[in-house]
Amino acid sequence: MSTMEEYINQMESAYKFKTQHKRKNPRYKGARLIINEETRRLNSLNKQPTTTYFTISAPPSIKPLKTYCDITGLPTNYKSPHNQIRYLNKECYEIVKNMPSGVDQQYLSLRGANVVLK
């Protein structure tokens, strides 16, 4: 069992197996930025490689979409006309009807159907 102090010393001893003029790590970049940079890089190439991050992305489904109740998750065909929430039965509709306006957007965001203001 090593103590905290020993741990700190041990971790510091890692400099031994590193090169003396260690390169500084690149700064933090978010995933979105990395993907944007990749797009730019690919656009600048003369010939596109056959496989890229973008070509292997799966296509949308061509099967008919199944719809499920947003509250319970059971299959349903009903949709509330005023906030687009799908509901299973009368009981769920009671909840949908009295839903505050923020909550319905939260339910919709679960299946990516919420309104996004840009």
Add this chain to the structure above:
Amino acid sequence: MTENNFSHNFAKRDENLPPRKVYPLPDYPQPEGLLPFDTENSNYQQNVPIAIDLGKTNVRVGMAGTRDPFLNYPTLTARYRDRKNNKQTTFVGNDVFLESTVKANMKSPFDGQMLTNWDSIEKMFDFSFLHLGVNSNNRVNNPIIMNESLAAPLSQRETISQMLFESYDIPSIAFGIDSVFSFYENGYKSGLILGTNHESNYVIPVLDSMPLHNISKRINIGGHQLCDYMRSSLGLKYPYFPTRLNDWQIQQLVKNHCYVSKDFSTEIEKTLDMDYLETHDITIEAPFNEIIKEEKTEEQIRLDEIKRKENIKKLQDQAKLKRIEKLELKQKDFEYYSKIKESFSELSKKEIIETIREAGFDDEDDLDKYLETLEKSLKKAKLLNDTDNDNDEDEDANKYDFSILDVPNSELTTEQQREKRRLRLIKANIDSKLRARQEKEEAIREAEELRLKDIKFREDDLENWIKSKREKLEKVVKKRKDRIKLKDDLNDRKSKASQMRMKNIASLADDAPVQSSDNEDRRGRKRRHNNKPATVDNDPNDTFGANDDDWAVYRDIAGIDDEEISAEELEEIYTLEKQLLEFDPNFTMDDTQERQFDYKTSTIHKFLRGPRDFDNEDQHQLHQIHLNVERIRIPEIMFQPSISGIDQAGIVEIAEDTLLRRLPQELGFSGDNSYNETIAKVYDNIFLTGGSALFPNFKERLINEFRTGLPSDRPFNVRIANDPILDAWRGMSKWAFNDYSNNNLKGFWTKQQYEELGVSYMTENGLGCIKLT
């Protein structure tokens, strides 16, 4: 209304049902201490490749050629500053759980599918190499084999090799994809890999040890997305849940309780049936500190009451004593000054003034005034004492002589007139009290009469009594329902009720200007007054108000809060039900309004609270989560990404597409290819690996789906990796060791190549490391 809760307080019906099994909510693992830097069993040797599986959940590190990874820790780092020695360090893996201050800072170096935080990754390399026992100076003299995600942006590969080559000076590096490593470890050469990952799922066909990356596909659904979905759906299911679930707990819930449904569309339909819930509902209880209420015995309550009363009595007595004391003092004062005043008659004027001055008064008037106020207060106090002594007010009436009231004022002196006025007030007071008492008695008597009449009616003719009571109950219930419906309707601007209300308001508003213009136009006022159109106020034919319901129009317009009405109705329903329960043999607990809500028929109740009744006073039940629909709904997202709003086809659809369309085209077929041997090899080996492969029934589900989706004359095989999680690392270790011992590390990209070409020209190595330029 003091009591709003009209409940029949019946015993819970489900006492015969066994209680549900309650699972505890897991928390972060608590390590016993920091991982010791013990390098004895690491088998570290220079020049032997080090295999690093940098996964999104766990990192596995070990020397190539060993069976199991030497290190296996969660992909987490936490920065920490030791304030005592003013030193900064980073904790890695399980060590971050050791202390809560460290745990609060923990972070993953990943952002989605991308490696982003390179400082964290460097610390992970440091940590791993130290534990392995790397002891060379200024370099790590081992080739490194690592995983990457399929066709990840080039900058990812560039940065990581830059770090390893330039900071650690490693001799060579190789990259591959974890699911392909897993495939390799299981000893297959051709097949279709379904690789499930923490951030995404991959469908990769492999022919003769070569992954066909140009027809591989990535679906942006992985274990992490499932956990995210679990978190948000639980947040919406229990918005007021007292504890916040952390990432680890959510992950454990998904891992331990979710499973892939063999036949989703039929199973989901019955997930909220009572018998299904009985076997499939999972109850999870979050830890909490139970507050134990002290139960008082009846004896204690009684004693407390007595004590309280005694205290009140004591205080009252004390107040009385003080009052009497004061009274005595005032009495003495009064007597003393009266005596002085009496003695004035015997004294000279000068002496009088002197005595008055001595007593502290300005003059005789001042003294008189003082005496008068004293007298008044004395009288008042005496009266109070009298009423204190005997509370029976009836006798008061006898104490006063009211005869004076009948004597006309003219025959009385001013003194008597004053007395008369006082007596009149007293009499009025007594009379009103008497009247109130009589009214009260009358009301009680009437109620009693009504009750007796009701009892008589019941005893004479039970059948009709029941009938009338039931009718009454029905009427009240209907009225209540109508009222609630009307209230709901009024919330909707387009409903009929709302429009009627608007019409009423409009017609009322319409009347007002007619009258006001009358007032303004004074000249024509008289003439017009006669011809004034019939309004609400003067229409002789108006029968408004004759019907009680007419007045509801005002309530509708004002939108009066009808809580009080609601409470009255509830009380009425409750009393009627109570009577019926007592005397009507056919009216049972199940017929009461309270019981009309049966949790067994309530979808929402079953969804939220499972197959048992819910008691909102029970602290345990308030801290419980029920998983029922979620158990199959969440893994289903892999098959139907549209559930979580991702516009991509599910893993089965992509796999079928690959087998039926992409693969034959890749091989140069169009049209009938059913007897092609190469394709048969792929069909023969549909290979499932990765963390999500551990969901129960995944293989069965795939078999079911492929049986319906693939041509019926073509046999296929679905296999699952021996160890879906560790096989990736094992494949790495095996491949690297083979390459090291038999191939002279030909599969690796050396430092020289790196310096001359960079990593952009890295070539396909059979492990999915594709050329990106």
